[in-house]
Amino acid sequence: MRQARRTLKKIFGYDDFRHHQAEIVDALIQGEDVLTLMPTGGGKSICYQIPALVRNGTAIVVSPLIALMQDQVDALQQLGISAAFLNSTQKPAEQKAIEHDLMNGQLKLLYMAPERLLNGYTLQLIDRCDISLFAIDEAHCVSQWGHDFRKEYQQLSMLHARYPHIPRIALTATADARTRQEIIDQLALHQAKVFINSFDRPNIHYAINEGAGSRDALWRFMQQQHPDHAGIVYCLSRKGVESIAEWLNSKGREALPYHAGLAQAVRCHHQERFLREDGLIMVATIAFGMGIDKPDVRFVAHMNLPKNIESYYQETGRAGRDGKPSDAWMSYGLKDVINLRQFTDNSDADEQFKRIMHQKTDAMLGLCELTGCRRVALLAYFGEQLEKPCGNCDNCLNPPKTWDATISTQKALSCVYRTGERFGAQYVIDVLCGKQDERIKQNGHDKLSTFNIGQEHSGPEWRAVFRQLIAHGYLIADTEGYGVLKLTAKAAPLLKRGCQEKVLMRTLRKPAKNQQRTGNGTSMVSMTANDQALFDRLRALRSRLAKEQDVPPYVIFPDRTLTEMANLRPGSEEEMLDISGVGQAKLARYGQAFLQEIALD
Template sequence: MQTSTDQARHILKATFGYDDFRHHQADIIDALINGQDVLTLMPTGGGKSICYQIPALIRSGTAIVISPLIALMQDQVDALKQLGVSAAFLNSTLNAGEQREVEDKLRSGQLDLLYMAPERLLNHQMLNMLDRCKISLFAIDEAHCVSQWGHDFRKEYQQLSMLHERYPEVPRIALTATADARTRGEIIHQLALHQAGIFVNSFDRPNIHYAISEAGNGRDALWHFLSDNHANDAGIVYCLSRKNVEATAEWLNEKGRTALPYHAGLAQEVRSRHQQRFLREDGLIIVATIAFGMGIDKPDVRFVAHMNLPKNIESYYQETGRAGRDGLPSDAWMSYGLQDVINLRLFIEKSDADEQFKRVMLQKTDAMLGLCELTGCRRQALLAYFDETLAEPCGNCDNCLSPPETWDATIAAQKVLSCVYRTGERFGAQYVIDVLTGKSSERIKHNDHDKLSTFAIGGEHSGAEWRGIFRQLIAHGYLVADAEGYGVLKLTQKAWPLLKRDCAESVRLRRLSKPASTRTKKTKFTAASNLTGEEQTLFEALRALRARLAKEQNVPPYVIFPDKTLSQMASAQPQTPSQLLDISGVGEAKLARYGETFLNEIRNSA
C-alpha cells in the first residue's frame, strides 16, 4: 500500500516535475495530509503553494484557498490548469453564468482547489454551500494579514477563526513569508491555531543583493542603477504617493523604458490591465504604491527599487521579496532621505490610533531606520529582526561589498542640537540648516536668528551633508519631529546629556555614501548565464516558442515553463520524452501538452 509520503513524492515529480522537496515541505505536507493544522513561514519563492496543493490532490474533497487579492487568482489557477489540476476561483471578475458553473463543479466534487477572497468566504450563502460540500482543507494564504500590527492588515482575516469552529474536522494551513514574533503570536491566537504544527524556515534570500543609499537626486540615482544593472529587466519601483507613481512612470517612459503606473486611484480595469501586462511581458517596469504586489508569482522580477522609506521591516522584506523568486541574482535597492524619516513619524503621530498602537508602530519605524543607518551587514540585521541568526556577514549587501566610512560626529551633533534649542524648537530641519550654514534669509533676519551664537557655525559641511546628519540624529533618537508642528524638530531626553556635554560617549555617524553612478557595475546574471553561445541561441528560441504558446492561451509565459527550465533544456538538449521528463519543472501533464513541440525545437536546432 502506498503511503501518503510516497503519494506526495509521486505527485511532486509527476505533476510538478520536481525531484525533491525543499525546506520543510515534506513535513508540512505530511502533517496536513494526516489532518493536523499547520502554520508555516517560508520565504517568497520557497514553495509555499506546494505545501497545500499536494495535500489537496491526496485528501478527499476540494481545498478552499483563501487569498487576499482577486487580481492574482486567475494566474494561480492558470498555472494549476497547465499542470492538469482541476482548479477554479470565485470572485467578482466572473459573470453570473461563470459563477454558477464553478459552484456546480464545487457541489459535484469536480474541483481539487477553489480560490476565493476572505470576504466571499464569510458570506452566509457561501458558507451554507460549503456546509454541503466535501472540503479537504483550508489554506489561508498571506496569513500575516490577520495582524493589526502588520503592514497588510485586513479585518476579515480576523474572522477566519470561525473555520475552526464550523469545520472542526477540516485541517487548516496558514502561510506567510513575513511575520516577526509578535505577528506569529497573533496569527496563532486570531486563527485558533494553538494545536498547529509550526514550521519556520529561514527568512534568508541569499540571491538578493541589498543596497540602501541616501537620496540626493533620487531619479538620477535610480536611472544609474537601472542602466548599470537592469537595462532590459523586469522590475518594480515603489513610490510613496500616487502623484510620484504617475510622474516616475512618465519619466521612465521618456527615458526609453516601458513603465506602467499602478495605484488605488486608477480604475480597476486599468490596474488589472497593467498587472496582466507586467506578468505577461518581458522587461516591463511597474511603478507602484504598496497597493501592488502581494502574492505576485512572476519569477523573473530582477529588481525591486524603493524611492521612499518603507514604514517597517516587514513591509520592506515583503516588497523586496518579490525580486528573484526563481533563485537567480536580483537587487533590492532603496534611496531615501530626511523627509522620509520625518513623514513616517508624522504619519504615525497624527493618526487616530490608540497610544499603544502608535508606540508599536514607532518601534517598527525605528527598526527600519536602524537597518538603513547601520554600518554592518544588512542581511544579518534583517534576519535578526525575524529572530534568525546569520553567523557571518553575507558578502552580498552594499555594506559588505563596500564598507561605509564612519566619523566622529560628536561636535557636529552638538552644533545641531544647540541650534535646534536656540531657535526655540519651533522649526524644521531646512530652517535650522540655513541658520547653521549662515544663510541670511528674510525669515532668519525677521526672527533675529542671524544674531544667535549658532549662526554660521556649520560652514564645514554642505547642506546635503547636514541633512544626512539630521536624518541620522533622528534615526538615533536625539531629535524627534513633532506631529503638531508639522515637522518641527524637538530635542529628546537622549539629547540633553550630549548637549550639556555630560555624555562621555562619542557620536559616530555614516559618511554620505558614494553616488550610485560610481558604484562598481555588477555582472549581469540570467537563467542562461552559464550557457555556451549555441546553447544561448537555443535558449532564446525556446523562449520565443514559449511566448507564442503563452499568447495563444492568454497566460503568463512562466506558467508554461520558467526560464530555469528552458535553460536546462538548452543545456541538456533532451531528444526523447523520457529525457525531457528529467528536466526540473517538466511533469507528465506538461510533457503531454508541450513535449513534442519543445523537443522538435531542440532537435531542429542541432
C-alpha cells in the same frame, strides 16, 4: 507520502520536496493544522496543493486579492488540475457553474477572497460539500501590527469552530515573533504544527542609498545593472508613481503606473501586461505586489523609506523568485522619516499602536543607517542568526566609513534648542549655514550664537547629519507642526560643557560602481554562447505559446526549466521528463514543440 511524492513528480515535474515541504504535506494529509513561514519563492503553494490532490474533496484557498486568482488557477489548469475561483468579476451564470462543480466534487482547489468565504450563502454551500482542507494564504494580513492588515482575516477563526475536523494551513512569507503569535491567536491555531524556514534570500543583493526620490541614482542603477530586465519601483504616493512612470517612459524604458486611484480595469490590465510581457517596469504604491508569482523580476527599487522591516522584506522578496541574482535597491532621506512619523501620529489609532509603529519605523531606519552587514541585521529582526557577513550587500562590498560627528552634533542640537524647537530641519540648516533669509531675520535668529557656525558642511551633508541624529535617537520629528525637530532626553548630555561622549556617523558616500557580487545560493547556471542562443529561442517559443493561450509565459515553463533544457538538450519525451518542472500534463501539451526547437540546434 508515497502518493504525494508520485504526484510531485508526475504533475509538477519535481524530483523531491524542498525545505520543510515534505513535513508540511505529511501533516496536512494526516489532518493536522499547520502554520508555515517560507520566503517568497520558497514553494508555499506546493504545501497545500499536493495535500489537496491526495486528500478527498475540494481545498478552499483563501486569497486576499481577486486580481491574482486568475493566474494561480491558470497555472494549475496548465498542470491538468481541476481548479477554479469565485469572485465578483464573474457573471452570475459562471459563478453558478462553478458552484455546481463544487457541489458535485469536480474541483480539487477553489480560490476565493475572505469576504466571499465569510458570506452566509457561501458557508451554507460549503456545509454541503466534501472539503479536504482550508489554506489561508498571506496569513500576516490577520495582524493589526502588520503592513497588509485586513480585518476580514481576523474573522477566519470561525473555520476552526464551524469545521473542527478539516485541517487548516496558514501561510506567509513575512512575520516577526509578535505577528506569528497573533496569527496563532487570531486563527485559533494553538494546536498547529509550526514550520519556519530561513528568511534568507541569498540571491538578493541589498543596497540602500541616501537621498530620497533620487531619479538620477535610480537611472544609474537601472542602466548599470538592469538595462532590459523586468522590475518594480515603489513610491510612497500616487503622484510619485505617475511622475516616475512618465519620466521612465520619456527615458526609453517602458513603465506602467499602478495605484489605488486608477480604475480597477486599468490596474488589472497593467498587472496582466507586467506578468505576461518581458522587460516591463511596474511603478507602484504598496497597493501592488502581494502574491505576484512572476519569477524573473530582477530588481525591486524603493524611492522612499518603507514604514517597517516587514514591508521592506515582503516587497524586496518579489525580486528573484527564480533564485537568480537580483537587486533590492533603495533611496531615502530625512523627509521620509518625518512623513512616516507624521502619518502614524496623525492617525486615529490608539497610543499603544502608535508606539509600536514608531518602534517599527525606528527599526527600519536603523537598518538603513547601520555600518555592518544588512542581511545579518535583516535576518536578526526575524529571529534568525547569520554566522558571518553575507558578502552580498552594499555594506559588505563597499564598507561605509565613519567620522567623528560629535562637534557637528553639538552644533546641530544647540541650534535646534536655540531656535526654540519650533522649526523643521531645513530652517535649522539655513541658520547653521548663515543663510540671508527674511524669515530668519524676522525671528531674530541671525543674532544667535549658532548662526553661520555650520560652514564646514553643505546642505545635503547637514541633512544627512539630522537624519542620523533622528536615527540615533537624539532628535524626534514632532508632528504637531511640519516635521518640527525636538530634543530628546538622550541629547541633553551632549549639550553640557565638558561632555566626553562621542558620536560616530556614516559618511555620505556615492554608490560604488560595478560592485562584484557573489550571487551566493543562486541557481544561476553559466551557459555557453550556443546554450544561450538555444535558451533565447526557447523563450521566444514560450512567448508565442503563452500569447496563444493568454497566460503568463512562466505558467508554461519558468526560466529555470528552459535553462536546464538548453544545457541538457533532451532528445526524447523520456529525457524531457528528467527536466525539473516538466510533468506529464505539460509534456503532453508542450513536449513536442520544445523537443522540435531543441532538435533544430
